[in-house]
Amino acid sequence: MIKRFLSLEWKSFFRSASFGKSLGIKIFMGFLSLYLIAMFLILGIGLFPALQEFFPESDPLLIVNSFLFYWILGDLVIRFFFQKLPVMSVMPLLVLPIKRSKIVNYVLGKSVFSFFNALPLFAIIPFGVTLIVKDYPVSQVIGWMAALIVVVLIINFLNFIVESFSAEKELSFLPILVLAGGLYGLNHFNVVSFSEIIGNGFNAIYNQSVFIVVPILILLACYVLNFKLLKQKLFLDSGLKTKIKEVNTSNLDWTKNFGDIAPFLQLDLKLIWRNKRTKSTVWMVVFGLLYGLVFYVNPQFISMTPSYIFVGVFSTGIFLMNFGQFVPAWDSSYYGLLMTQNLKYEQYLKSKFTLMALSVLILFVLGIPYVYFGWKVLFAHFAAAIYNMGVNTHVILLGGSFNRKKINLNEKAVFNYQGTGAVQWLIGIPILLLPMGIFAVVYFLTGFEIACLVLIILGIVGIVFHQKIMKLITKKYTDSKYKMIDAFNQDN
Amino acid sequence: MISTSNLSKKYNGNQVLSIDALDIPKGQSFGLVGNNGAGKTTYFSLLLDLIQPTTGYIKINDVQVDKSEDWKPFTAAFIDETFLIGYLTPEEYFYFIGELRGQNKADVDALVAQFQDFFHGEILGQKKYLRDLSKGNQKKAGIVAALIGNPEVIILDEPFANLDPTTQIRLKTIIKELAEKQGVTVLVSSHDLLHVTDVCERIVVLEKGEIVKDLETNAATLKELEAHFSGSEVL
Numbered sequence: 001m002i003k004r005f006l007s008l009e010w011k012s013f014f015r016s017a018s019f020g021k022s023l024g025i026k027i028f029m030g031f032l033s034l035y036l037i038a039m040f041l042i043l044g045i046g047l048f049p050a051l052q053e054f055f056p057e058s059d060p061l062l063i064v065n066s067f068l069f070y071w072i073l074g075d076l077v078i079r080f081f082f083q084k085l086p087v088m089s090v091m092p093l094l095v096l097p098i099k100r101s102k103i104v105n106y107v108l109g110k111s112v113f114s115f116f117n118a119l120p121l122f123a124i125i126p127f128g129v130t131l132i133v134k135d136y137p138v139s140q141v142i143g144w145m146a147a148l149i150v151v152v153l154i155i156n157f158l159n160f161i162v163e164s165f166s167a168e169k170e171l172s173f174l175p176i177l178v179l180a181g182g183l184y185g186l187n188h189f190n191v192v193s194f195s196e197i198i199g200n201g202f203n204a205i206y207n208q209s210v211f212i213v214v215p216i217l218i219l220l221a222c223y224v225l226n227f228k229l230l231k232q233k234l235f236l237d238s239g240l241k242t243k244i245k246e247v248n249t250s251n252l253d254w255t256k257n258f259g260d261i262a263p264f265l266q267l268d269l270k271l272i273w274r275n276k277r278t279k280s281t282v283w284m285v286v287f288g289l290l291y292g293l294v295f296y297v298n299p300q301f302i303s304m305t306p307s308y309i310f311v312g313v314f315s316t317g318i319f320l321m322n323f324g325q326f327v328p329a330w331d332s333s334y335y336g337l338l339m340t341q342n343l344k345y346e347q348y349l350k351s352k353f354t355l356m357a358l359s360v361l362i363l364f365v366l367g368i369p370y371v372y373f374g375w376k377v378l379f380a381h382f383a384a385a386i387y388n389m390g391v392n393t394h395v396i397l398l399g400g401s402f403n404r405k406k407i408n409l410n411e412k413a414v415f416n417y418q419g420t421g422a423v424q425w426l427i428g429i430p431i432l433l434l435p436m437g438i439f440a441v442v443y444f445l446t447g448f449e450i451a452c453l454v455l456i457i458l459g460i461v462g463i464v465f466h467q468k469i470m471k472l473i474t475k476k477y478t479d480s481k482y483k484m485i486d487a488f489n490q491d492n
Numbered sequence: 493m494i495s496t497s498n499l500s501k502k503y504n505g506n507q508v509l510s511i512d513a514l515d516i517p518k519g520q521s522f523g524l525v526g527n528n529g530a531g532k533t534t535y536f537s538l539l540l541d542l543i544q545p546t547t548g549y550i551k552i553n554d555v556q557v558d559k560s561e562d563w564k565p566f567t568a569a570f571i572d573e574t575f576l577i578g579y580l581t582p583e584e585y586f587y588f589i590g591e592l593r594g595q596n597k598a599d600v601d602a603l604v605a606q607f608q609d610f611f612h613g614e615i616l617g618q619k620k621y622l623r624d625l626s627k628g629n630q631k632k633a634g635i636v637a638a639l640i641g642n643p644e645v646i647i648l649d650e651p652f653a654n655l656d657p658t659t660q661i662r663l664k665t666i667i668k669e670l671a672e673k674q675g676v677t678v679l680v681s682s683h684d685l686l687h688v689t690d691v692c693e694r695i696v697v698l699e700k701g702e703i704v705k706d707l708e709t710n711a712a713t714l715k716e717l718e719a720h721f722s723g724s725e726v727l
Binding site for chain 2: 262263266267270271274275333334335336337339340341342343409482485486489
């Protein structure tokens, strides 16, 4: 049976319309994974000597144990944003003679073989081997390593539990932040010292391997809970069915001020507000807006001027990035309709452009309080905002013309995580790194003001040539019209 | 009104459609029948420029559909539920389509009001998004949306499927009236021979992408079609 499931996944990967694109991304991800593996290896090999060097009077193993709490917390948060439950379209399987429990076990079992679980091994094993070489008792070290691997699996399943609870909420990332932040806070202010508890726990396991049953029991509990949660959702009338709510319609007459793009603007606003997937891009805005605080409260960062541009582009452009990268895929489920209607492609794209440009403006205005950290910060944000409006909006629209991946807004399936995960952040590279690079080069050659001016000028050039650039982008879209219609008609 | 010449469509060397010539005059109600895979939807997709022809072309009102977009203002279609915008209410959807077709809200309201009994009280004022309606009700909304803005050509793919008997009968009346009274060219495809013969003045049978029959509908047409599809045709 497992073999069947695997062959289904294999086929859905190789036969999907976006195969070429996802292959390219997979290759990129391959390099990224190699890099991460190398980093973890270095950590695993270098950790013991490094700790001995800096803390000659304490046992490196005890230091590691006392920091395990932070690793668990960090891993949990990172996984929440990047690791998703292995997707399998389960609907067609429900009516076939396959036990529900088998489907659930398969989905959960597959998640064990995730890269996120393999990665820590590259640090754990070399570190363990170093311990053994340094004459730590072999059996005790092996028990300790086994306990760590069990903890990795606990994190794996704990993440899915958190995700399944937060998937239904609008602020999907809030529970994990509250949970992680709460635990961190309790620990930090010594209310409950989790780092000590976990540290002592691992010391105990190291001294008495029998104690490994405790993490194993926790792991089993997590698995069973996951199993129950998933199995509940495998019924048509619970998880797989969408709840019907009464809708409030609002007339968006103010959009009429934007002239001929008004119908599209209204449509886009409804699109954003009425679908879970798009709504989360709005909540991301809050996150992006406050993101600067993480940097600017840190005196070390405030002295690193080029980072202002990074924060500026990020915080004024967070909506642009999250929304823009899925143009036109947001409209993929009714793309055929749009293509047969009496509409101009240019108006359609211009509506998206207007929305993104407006968001940049609003986010800049909302970010003005950052002036508290110095006028330079505000000026850099201003430059970044102009650059976002004039350059990044066009870049991201152009990128969209290569988009062949359908997004199913109707979200009938429980495991619908289309377009989320690590890939989502790739677009940030040209959007974020390019202005940063330009700024850094000019900054080190001349100075802060000139560097900001260069970005502003680039942005203004983009705005001045807006019509021309839009013509070009429109042509790109028109050229790939048939390919897009075809790809958007496919389900995977 | 619609002229097709030398049209063919191949997928990886497999011919799925090949029509040398097909002319549909203005105001005709035209039916396309054929088994699964006969090329009905392919023809409609070519007509709407959703896919590219391998050879040949289709012209609507002398506008070649894959060269110019000028056919769009007077052509409307409902192919399947991908023509619906799931997160709009039916009313909003009608207004959106109306706006694209140069109709204001009052125009749309007036048109939609004519279809009260077709909707059977299950579409308007329900405070539901289109995605939450049943398949049949979605179809009703899609079909009526295709009538907004006085199009001269209306294309409906399988309009009778998924509808309840009452609605099927009402839909037949609507289609007949469009062609007879308002001079609209209506293209309909169907698997249901009875419905097509009821509604259409002319019926074309497609088989493996080619036209095998082109009939003026009369009293004997249904029998002839049934004989054709049951394979017991008397020559």
